[in-house]
Amino acid sequence: MNAGKSTALIQVAHNYEENARHVALYTAGIDDRFGAGVVTSRIGPQRPAKTFDGALDFFAEIASLRGVSCVLIDEAQFLHAEQVRQLHRAAHLLDIPVICYGIRTDFAGEPFPGSTYLLALADSLEELKNICSCGRKATMNPRFDERGERITSGAQVAIEGAVEYRPMCARCFYAGLVHVNTGGAG
């Protein structure tokens, strides 16, 4: 969960502001690692952001914004399906760009509901690359406990702190799961 999503978000916000334009930033209320309502890049920069939970109607929210040229959303895997629909309708009916940053799958390799709808509806998809410890491109997000042991069961959402996520390629991800039932893995 370290590929540079928050860095990219903060850079895009900067690009707009260099052009004297305003942006609106949102992040999941669920994640308060760095304090609620902060987008934090691991290479340093931070930005305050509004938080969202599942109750926020993003279409109404965006329709109420004034003078905003772009909506930027971090931790977008935590969006609910209907919120992605709201964002999609807002982008196309209110004519405002919406850029969402998130991960595709959870620690067990299962899609997040928010990511499912983002990947299904987005007008363009862009990958931020990370690497596995073996050197290959990482696409998976396995969970580890404090002793470095891989955790293969539990809730989909467990914010870093007690647990740790590491970028991993699919080969290492499955090779470490030979005797483990990960649901869809058959």
Place this chain on the structure above:
Amino acid sequence: MNAGKSTALIQVAHNYEENARHVALYTAGIDDRFGAGVVTSRIGPQRPAKTFDGALDFFAEIASLRGVSCVLIDEAQFLHAEQVRQLHRAAHLLDIPVICYGIRTDFAGEPFPGSTYLLALADSLEELKNICSCGRKATMNPRFDERGERITSGAQVAIEGAVEYRPMCARCFYAGLVHVNTGGAG
């Protein structure tokens, strides 16, 4: 549903065969518009293909192939979630490229289960572009009846014939749905 997926699949098969390599082709048994087990490009070319249904274990299937350099799957939105997992594991543990062609969402703008897992797990995602009748990029696949009337309810799967699908941009897709409840559209 006309962006050129089958054309692209047939071209990739040709590229491999020009290099004296073999490919294995699969398409959904559900779709027999052009005869069961045929991948058909709308610009002309056709190729025979094995058909799959939900009972096929793709990991075992691919492990049993001999001398095949690439697996190509058309109508991949009809894959079951666990079949996408099998394909993902085969690609990475058996070290054989698997290329899947499909659409992201159904006539109501809802993700197909197969597409959900493909978009979540694929190592790379590539868009085949089509255009809306308004000239914008088409990303949606609304359904129309024989008289050209838009159909906004019904089963997710209805193969062309009695109905027709047209590529449409999101703006036209939602604008034509103002008074319609499409589930997640709120």
Place this chain on the structure above:
Amino acid sequence: MNAGKSTALIQVAHNYEENARHVALYTAGIDDRFGAGVVTSRIGPQRPAKTFDGALDFFAEIASLRGVSCVLIDEAQFLHAEQVRQLHRAAHLLDIPVICYGIRTDFAGEPFPGSTYLLALADSLEELKNICSCGRKATMNPRFDERGERITSGAQVAIEGAVEYRPMCARCFYAGLVHVNTGGAG
């Protein structure tokens, strides 16, 4: 030179025409393998096309078109630098999409002038993939004679017939050139 550029061009033309729109097709006059003024896909389909040479002013040409929704250009590596500039200005000042298909480098790994300007100015770049005989992604276009011997000197332009081009990855391209001076290869 076989990745499917002409196939992709013919598919895009088909997509526009399915939407009751017209396209204008151009190909290099220099290439008459399949007859002057024909775009030919190796998987079968063909389309007639106007031919261009270095004397054609593409801005004036496109400004004179009536009722055309998209301009499609095959063998675009043979465009002159100023013609790419004309196409770029036409796309942005006349507001008509221009899609060019070509290869990046010649048999010696040197850029074509047309490709240099296309890669420098294009609003979006998309790769059509091919494979090397070793199985890696091909990005180079080495030339071979009728006996299958690699040719490492000669003119940049030598249309297939007497010679043959094969898709090759960079590793095989350079490994086969150890004792050969290919200019910039130092």
Place this chain on the structure above:
Amino acid sequence: MNAGKSTALIQVAHNYEENARHVALYTAGIDDRFGAGVVTSRIGPQRPAKTFDGALDFFAEIASLRGVSCVLIDEAQFLHAEQVRQLHRAAHLLDIPVICYGIRTDFAGEPFPGSTYLLALADSLEELKNICSCGRKATMNPRFDERGERITSGAQVAIEGAVEYRPMCARCFYAGLVHVNTGGAG
């Protein structure tokens, strides 16, 4: 010249180092805005880097590196053509990833020699997006003087300080040049 290239480079370096791997950073000696040998992101972070000039043989340089998993090059438009060839050969024959960050065209819309070879040879091309003051995607880099007047003649290289570069879309770029001869613009 502000799309986030240096930010992206610093993030990739961080990703490798989080995996306990080492990277080698280079930037053009020509650019000492922020001090020679510093890669500086406009959103804050900085990293020291070796500087290169046209005399550096990158193949020999990379062959001499020990324990480096990735080579990162900023201001790559200033590479000489033969240096890009050296980097390309190093990536494929020494099997080390090389990632170069640069701009495609100069203030007059003409390609940089380094960029020409990078765009021609790179195994993959990725765009870092910026916006024009009109809101469209910026792809051009026009030059302005201290009073904000556009400069349409001069040397290809003029490091910021006395002059300023602004991201601009092609439409605004050409619209502001109606009466100006920019060489290839005809």
